[in-house]
Amino acid sequence: MRIRKIFGVAAATAILATGMVGFASTAANASTQNTLTASSPDWDDDSWGSYYSKNHKAKSKGWIDVDYYDEEDNKVRVGGKLWDYDHSDKKCAYVVFRYTKWSDEEDDYYTDYVSYKKCGWEKKFSFTRYDVSQVQVKVCQIDKWSSYPYKCGYWKDIYNAYDDDYGYDEDYWDEH
Numbered sequence: 001m002r003i004r005k006i007f008g009v010a011a012a013t014a015i016l017a018t019g020m021v022g023f024a025s026t027a028a029n030a031s032t033q034n035t036l037t038a039s040s041p042d043w044d045d046d047s048w049g050s051y052y053s054k055n056h057k058a059k060s061k062g063w064i065d066v067d068y069y070d071e072e073d074n075k076v077r078v079g080g081k082l083w084d085y086d087h088s089d090k091k092c093a094y095v096v097f098r099y100t101k102w103s104d105e106e107d108d109y110y111t112d113y114v115s116y117k118k119c120g121w122e123k124k125f126s127f128t129r130y131d132v133s134q135v136q137v138k139v140c141q142i143d144k145w146s147s148y149p150y151k152c153g154y155w156k157d158i159y160n161a162y163d164d165d166y167g168y169d170e171d172y173w174d175e176h
Helices: 002-036 170-175
Strands: 043-052 058-070 073-084 091-101 110-118 121-130 132-143 156-160
Touching: 043 132, 043 156, 058 091, 058 132, 058 156, 073 091, 073 110, 073 132, 091 121, 110 121
Parallel strands: none
Antiparallel strands: 043 058, 058 073, 073 121, 091 110, 091 132, 132 156
16 A cells, blocks of 8 residues: 555656646747747847956956847947956956948948957956947957967857847848
């Protein structure tokens, strides 16, 4: 009799657990569907990083917010922190952003850079640019009195209008 009760309790527990998992996955799918069917082309407050220099003595992470006003008319805000883990008097942390702007001419793009340097501990930063199609980030070390970074990590995309992962929808602008 005692064995039947144990099996009964185990079976009931398994049924409840399976039902809860099924319920949770249904709720997650519904949430994902609502997110995917949103018609706004904006890409809101997403985080990027942490990214490091090759020797892990510099680190940066942050957020990016993209607001579209028209097909190639947007405002891109990037912010974050830069950490210097070397703590020497001669070496600093360095983060550089490479951004590509749309131009009026077909396939005529303009690329520019924004960089920040921090010697010792951490530094907050932010910048805003307009009409941007791509933003990439790279973290390096740099000597305190130099303008040549070294021990750089790789370029990482934090926004690319032509990559579906970032939510830009060309078809949206054709319809509106």
